[in-house]
Every structure is written in C-alpha cells, then in structure tokens.
Amino acid sequence: MYEFLTNLIGNEVLAWIIIAALPLFVVILPYALVAIWLERKVSAHMQDRLGPMITGWHGWLQSFADVLKLLQKEDLVPAEADKKLFNIAPALVFTASYAAFAVIPFSSGFIGSGAEIGIFFILAVSSFAVAGILMGGWASNNKYSLIGAMRAVAQIISYEIPTALVVLSMVMITGTLSLEKISAMQTGYFWNWFIFGGPEWGLTKFLLIPFMLVGFLILYMSTLAEVNRTPFDIPEAESELVGGYHTEYSGMKFAMFFLAEYANMFAVSAIVSIIFFGGYQSPVGYLGDLFGVSWLIPFEQLFWFVAKGLFFVFVQMWLRWTLPRLRVDQLMNLCWKYLIPYSIANLIIIGLISLI
Amino acid sequence: MNLYDLIFYLFAAVTLLSAAVVVSSKNIIYSAFSLVLTFFGVAGLYILLGADFIGVVQILVYVGGIMILLLFGVMLTNKITSVDIRTGTVNVLPSAIAIGVFMGLVTSIMIWTKWVSLPTETPLTTTNELGKLLITEYVLIFELLAILLLVALIGAASIARRDKE
Amino acid sequence: MSGLKQYFKDSWEGIWTVLVGMKITFKHLFVPNVTIQYPSVRVPMPERVRNRLYVNMDDCIGCDQCSRACPVSCISIDTVKSLPSEDLGVTSNGKKKALWVTKFDIDFAKCCYCQLCVFPCPTECIYMTDVYEFSEYERGKLLYNFSTLTPEQAAEKKANLEKFNAEKEALKAAAAAEAAAKPKIEKPQDKTE
Ligand code: SF4
Numbered sequence: 001m002y003e004f005l006t007n008l009i010g011n012e013v014l015a016w017i018i019i020a021a022l023p024l025f026v027v028i029l030p031y032a033l034v035a036i037w038l039e040r041k042v043s044a045h046m047q048d049r050l051g052p053m054i055t056g057w058h059g060w061l062q063s064f065a066d067v068l069k070l071l072q073k074e075d076l077v078p079a080e081a082d083k084k085l086f087n088i089a090p091a092l093v094f095t096a097s098y099a100a101f102a103v104i105p106f107s108s109g110f111i112g113s114g115a116e117i118g119i120f121f122i123l124a125v126s127s128f129a130v131a132g133i134l135m136g137g138w139a140s141n142n143k144y145s146l147i148g149a150m151r152a153v154a155q156i157i158s159y160e161i162p163t164a165l166v167v168l169s170m171v172m173i174t175g176t177l178s179l180e181k182i183s184a185m186q187t188g189y190f191w192n193w194f195i196f197g198g199p200e201w202g203l204t205k206f207l208l209i210p211f212m213l214v215g216f217l218i219l220y221m222s223t224l225a226e227v228n229r230t231p232f233d234i235p236e237a238e239s240e241l242v243g244g245y246h247t248e249y250s251g252m253k254f255a256m257f258f259l260a261e262y263a264n265m266f267a268v269s270a271i272v273s274i275i276f277f278g279g280y281q282s283p284v285g286y287l288g289d290l291f292g293v294s295w296l297i298p299f300e301q302l303f304w305f306v307a308k309g310l311f312f313v314f315v316q317m318w319l320r321w322t323l324p325r326l327r328v329d330q331l332m333n334l335c336w337k338y339l340i341p342y343s344i345a346n347l348i349i350i351g352l353i354s355l356i
Numbered sequence: 357m358n359l360y361d362l363i364f365y366l367f368a369a370v371t372l373l374s375a376a377v378v379v380s381s382k383n384i385i386y387s388a389f390s391l392v393l394t395f396f397g398v399a400g401l402y403i404l405l406g407a408d409f410i411g412v413v414q415i416l417v418y419v420g421g422i423m424i425l426l427l428f429g430v431m432l433t434n435k436i437t438s439v440d441i442r443t444g445t446v447n448v449l450p451s452a453i454a455i456g457v458f459m460g461l462v463t464s465i466m467i468w469t470k471w472v473s474l475p476t477e478t479p480l481t482t483t484n485e486l487g488k489l490l491i492t493e494y495v496l497i498f499e500l501l502a503i504l505l506l507v508a509l510i511g512a513a514s515i516a517r518r519d520k521e
Numbered sequence: 522m523s524g525l526k527q528y529f530k531d532s533w534e535g536i537w538t539v540l541v542g543m544k545i546t547f548k549h550l551f552v553p554n555v556t557i558q559y560p561s562v563r564v565p566m567p568e569r570v571r572n573r574l575y576v577n578m579d580d581c582i583g584c585d586q587c588s589r590a591c592p593v594s595c596i597s598i599d600t601v602k603s604l605p606s607e608d609l610g611v612t613s614n615g616k617k618k619a620l621w622v623t624k625f626d627i628d629f630a631k632c633c634y635c636q637l638c639v640f641p642c643p644t645e646c647i648y649m650t651d652v653y654e655f656s657e658y659e660r661g662k663l664l665y666n667f668s669t670l671t672p673e674q675a676a677e678k679k680a681n682l683e684k685f686n687a688e689k690e691a692l693k694a695a696a697a698a699e700a701a702a703k704p705k706i707e708k709p710q711d712k713t714e
C-alpha cells in the first residue's frame with residue numbers, strides 16, 4: 001500500500017500523510033454515520049419503535065442531517081470556562097481514538113503501521129483520551145462535567161488492568177504484540193481462531209477453549225467499560241450528570257466527542273475480533289482463492305473485518321438497550337473483585353497450558 | 357532532509373516548547389497539561405531511536421498513570437476549593453548557577469565523548485530482547501522492583517482502609 | 522469455602538442474567554412496532570374529545586353566558602342591539618336572535634379546554650371539535666375571531682343603533698316636553714319599544 005502510493009505520487013512524505021488520513025475518511029467517518037443510524041434503529045426496534053423514518057429509506061440519511069445540524073450550531077464556550085483547554089480537549093480525545101486505528105490491520109492489503117508494538121500501542125494511546133476527558137471536564141468549569149470526567153478517568157484506568165492482563169495472556173500464546181501477526185496466525189477456517197484455541201492442533205487447543213472464552217468475556221466487558229458504554233456509562237450518565245464531561249460542549253466540538261466515542265467503539269470491537277476472532281481472516285475461505293483472482297482477497301478481508309467489527313458494535317448496542325447502568329461502587333466491584341482476579345487466574349492457567 | 361529528520365524535529369520542538377511552558381506558565385494546570393505533551397514528545401523521540409517498547413511504556417506509565425494522578429491532585433486542590441494555586445519564581449540566582457553548571461557538564465560530555473555512529477538500518481523491535489534480558493540478566497532488580505510495587509500497593513490499601521474507620 | 526462457591530455462583534449468575542436479558546431484547550427486535558408514524562398516520566380521536574372550540578355563529582344569540590362561565594376569561598364578546606326594523610332570523614332550535622355579535626374572540630393561548638363554556642349555551646352553538654394541531658409561531662395568532670361581521674359592518678351596526686337611540690332620545694325628549702306641558706297622559710306608550 002505504502003510502496004504503491006510512493007510510486008504513484010513520488011514523494012514519501014505525501015504518501016505517508018495520505019496513508020495516515022485514509023482511515024479517517026475511508027473508515028471512521030462513514031462508519032460513524034452508519035453506526036449512529038444503527039444505534040437509533042437498534043434502540044428503536046428493541047423498544048418496539050421504528051426510529052427515524054423520514055430522511056431517506058428507513059431514515060438512513062438521518063446522520064447526515066444531524067451532521068449538517070451540528071455544523072450550523074453555535075459554537076458556545078461558557079464564559080467561566082478555561083477557553084484554551086476547553087478548545088483543545090475534544091481534539092485530544094478524538095486524536096487518541098483516531099491514533100488507535102494506526103495499528104489496526106483492516107486487511108492484509110491495508111495495515112496502516114505494522115508496528116511490532118501493536119496492541120501495546122493501543123493501550124498506551126487510550127491514555128491520551130483520559131487526559132483529554134479530564135481536560136474537557138475540568139475546563140468546562142461545571143460540576144457535572146468535572147464529576148463525569150473524574151468518573152471516566154477512574155473507570156478507564158481501573159478497567160485498563162483486566163484488559164492488559166487478558167492481552168498479556170494472548171501475547172503469551174502468540175509470542176507477539178503485533179496485531180498484524182496475530183491476525184495472520186489465525187488464517188484458514190474459523191476453527192483456527194483463538195476463541196477456538198488457535199491454529200495449532202493438539203491437546204492444548206482443546207484445553208485452551210474454555211479459558212479463551214473467559215478471556216474473551218473479560219476483554220469484551222473491560223473494553224466496553226473503557227469506551228464508556230452502557231452498562232458502564234456512569235461518566236455520561238444522562239439521568240444524573242446531564243451529559244458528563246461533554247455537558248458544556250455544543251456544535252462541532254460535541255460532534256468530535258461523539259465521533260470519538262463511536263470510533264472507540266469500533267476500535268475495541270476490532271481489537272476483540274483481531275485477538276479472538278481472526279481479525280480480517282475469513283471464517284470459510286476466500287472467493288479469490290476459489291476463482292484464482294488474488295487481488296480480490298484483500299477486499300474480501302476488508303469485508304470480513306468490517307463485518308466482525310460491526311457485529312461487535314451491534315452487540316455493544318444490544319447490551320446498551322438491555323442493561324441498566326451500574327452504580328459507581330458496583331462498577332468498581334465488578335472490576336476489582338471479579339474481572340481482575342479472573343483475568344489473573346486466566347493468565348496463569350493459559351501460561352501453564354502453553355508450557356505443555 | 358528526509359521524513360525521519362522532519363519527524364525528529366517535530367518531536368523535538370514539541371518536547372522543548374511544552375517543557376518551556378511547563379516551567380514558565382503561571383497556571384499550574386497548564387503546566388500539568390503541557391507535561392503530558394512533553395512526555396509525548398519524549399516518547400516520540402524514543403520510538404525514533406528504535407526503542408519502541410520504551411516509547412510506548414513512557415506514554416502508558418507517564419501519561420496514563422502518573423500524569424493523571426498529578427492532574428487529579430492539582431485539579432482537586434485548584435478550582436474546587438477555589439484556592440488559587442499559582443507557581444511563582446523563587447531563588448532565581450542559585451538555580452541559574454546550578455543550571456549553568458549542569459548544562460556545561462552535559463555539553464562537555466557531549467563534546468568529549470567519542471560517539472560511534474552505527475550504520476542506519478531499520479530498527480528491529482526491542483520487545484523480545486528486553487523481555488529476555490529482564491528475566492535473565494536483570495532478574496534480581498526485576499524481582500526487587502516487583503516487591504517494591506507490592507509493598508506500595510499494600511501500603512496504599514492499608515492507608516485507604518484506615519481512612520474509612 | 523462456601524464464600525468461594527458463592528463467588529463463582531455470583532459470577533455465573535451475572536453472566537447468565539445478562540444473557541437472559543439479551544435474549545429478551547433480541548426477541549423484541551422482531552416485534553412489530555407498536556408506535557405509529559404520527560404526521561402521516563393519526564390515532565382516531567374518541568368521540569367526546571375536548572380540543573379546539575368552534576362557534577357556529579349562525580346560531581349564536583350573543584347571550585354572553587359562555588364567556589361568563591369560562592374560568593380563565595378567554596372568551597370576549599361584544600354585542601350590539603339590533604334595530605326593530607332588522608330581522609336576524611332564528612336559531613336552529615327556534616330562538617329569535619336579537620343582538621348583532623360584533624366581536625366573538627376566543628384566545629386559545631389561555632383556554633384550558635375545560636368545556637365549561639359549552640354547557641350553558643342555550644343554542645348549543647359553541648362546541649369542542651377534534652382539531653388538535655393548531656400550534657402557531659406567534660402567540661397572537663392563537664386569538665381566533667369567530668364573529669361573522671367585518672369591523673366595518675360592526676361599526677355600521679353600532680352607528681345605526683346610536684342613530685336610532687339618538688332619534689329615540691329626541692322623540693323621548695319631545696314626548697317629555699309634551700308630557701311636562703300635559704302631564705299624566707299616554708304613559709304605556711313608551712313600554713312598547
Ligand atoms: S373550554 Fe374552558 S377555558 Fe376554554 S373557553 Fe371554554 S370555558 Fe374557557
């Protein structure tokens with residue numbers, strides 16, 4: 001991809017810039033529009049409603065209409081807010097969630113940065129989002145924003161631990177941090193995915209399956225908490241905190257927070273699907289292999305990757321419209337008393353099994 | 357000037373400018389947030405040097421952990437209780453002398469060291485090597501650090517417990 | 522040991538109950554919607570809904586009873602007596618109309634749709650309709666004029682009455698002057714008017 005662009009444009013700096021901007025325009029923005037529409041439709045149908053129906057077929061243009069509306073809105077900055085930080089915060093939050101896409105392999109033909117450090121990088125840049133949230137909450141000079149920001153930070157930092165532990169156990173099996181290599185390992189059919197014990201046949205594969213399941217559940221729950229989605233949405237709990245850390249934001253700045261939330265949803269879904277569900281690998285083989293057209297394969301992989309990612313995003317929405325919000329103490333209880341002990345035990349057991 | 361030079365200067369500028377803001381800003385919140393940027397710049401420099409693991413750890417530990425703790429502390433003391441904490445400049449002369457001496461020392465070391473320049477090649481990942489070194493050669497230090505952290509954790513828990521009574 | 526058992530039981534229960542909940546919401550994904558698409562589909566209104574009022578001015582005799590019954594005084598009525606020469610017709614239930622209703626305004630911004638104005642009406646000409654979509658951008662537009670007379674006609678009626686009254690006064694004055702000159706004669710004559 002990079003070589004191709006360098007040859008095409010003849011300038012490596014420009015090629016890098018294009019590569020860097022590509023996920024934003026090809027993936028995140030269209031995805032966010034679709035996801036926002038999907039969220040409304042899923043929530044509506046789960047509550048026996050219809051949701052938006054006017055703009056376009058079943059209201060699919062509603063998100064575009066909303067974007068236009070947000071663009072027109074007045075850009076308010078509260079008089080008592082800290083203006084500089086108030087303006088920087090949304091950009092910082094969005095940058096953090098956007099940076100995570102740098103190392104996500106969308107297909108074997110479009111990997112972004114195949115950095116060795118991969119998954120670890122994602123864990124690290126998510127801490128910039130924490131700084132951004134704290135910045136926005138504090139700069140708004142509003143008690144709801146500040147409480148929301150504090151909660152968000154406490155939550156994200158706590159839930160980073162089980163995430164990291166599960167990722168660690170997966171790193172022990174795969175022996176690499178690179179998301180690209182992890183996806184490449186699970187090639188072939190779906191029984192090579194790590195949720196089914198990984199590509200190597202033998203006793204270990206079958207021993208691993210239950211612990212992989214536990215690992216998947218823990219990872220899914222803790223990443224759900226890291227992106228502040230219901231049932232872990234106490235930082236933006238509408239019924240108690242107005243809107244949490246983005247209470248004071250309006251117009252495009254609010255849109256950036258919103259975009260960051262949806263981008264994050266996809267990012268964590270992508271991580272879950274890469275680690276446990278084969279990433280861009282097809283579960284049933286490729287049409288390209290069947291007909292002998294090899295250029296088709298990367299596109300099929302992109303399709304599978306997006307499909308898996310969207311499926312997990314859908315499950316996130318499904319959970320959101322199923323479960324009530326946790327209380328702060330229940331949230332911390334779940335993390336420290338359940339997820340962390342389980343993930344440590346899981347880590348040790350997986351380590352022992354991989355020694356066999 | 358190739359791409360790497362460009363990125364190097366970018367990160368260097370980020371680091372230096374934000375560090376300047378850290379020491380010169382009158383508002384302690386600004387200082388704290390620019391420290392985040394400083395760590396980010398340093399992490400970028402590490403990665404450019406081929407130390408990708410260190411770079412990411414720098415972000416994870418400093419930005420994700422220590423800075424957040426610091427910001428929490430500052431924010432909880434700054435606006436909420438509306439006590440305006442502002443940094444002032446004291447002891448200009450002694451610190452100027454100390455910094456001058458230190459700068460001189462560093463510069464002289466930089467000049468007099470015989471630098472060996474390696475042929476540039478795409479740096480390999482350091483993660484595997486680091487891991488191996490940590491549990492073979494430096495295992496004692498590693499374990500000691502682990503015990504230190506454990507002690508700190510237990511201490512924190514016990515302090516939190518006592519407060520509750 | 523039982524603590525540990527409870528711990529695992531709790532964990533399992535947590536996951537299981539979430540799955541049960543998810544099953545329920547998933548089923549609802551395929552339940553047909555119970556809502557309607559409002560502006561294009563409407564719920565039929567029940568028979569005796571109380572929404573916007575309507576006044577059938579053909580039947581209104583201008584008796585002012587509705588206005589007096591209204592708890593928020595949102596009906597304002599002005600009437601002018603008709604001249605003996607004018608015939609205003611009768612209402613549909615046979616009452617003879619004797620007043621020009623020069624003003625019949627209902628302010629729906631104030632109206633609380635209590636229907637109290639409907640019951641006293643002797644001719645049943647003020648009643649509730651099922652129109653409920655009459656929001657406006659300006660509050661002034663909620664002031665509805667029901668009077669069938671244009672302002673000019675109203676002014677004309679008023680002028681007519683004044684003229685008639687003035688003439689009558691003049692006649693009266695003349696009669697009084699006559700009576701002063703020749704007292705105790707023709708008293709019942711006045712009453713006929
Ligand atoms: S419905 Fe009630 S408030 Fe409205 S005009 Fe009649 S009496 Fe007045």
Ligand code: SF4
Nearest residue numbers: 581582584585587642
């Ligand atoms: S009570 Fe009926 S007849 Fe009398 S003024 Fe009101 S609407 Fe007219």
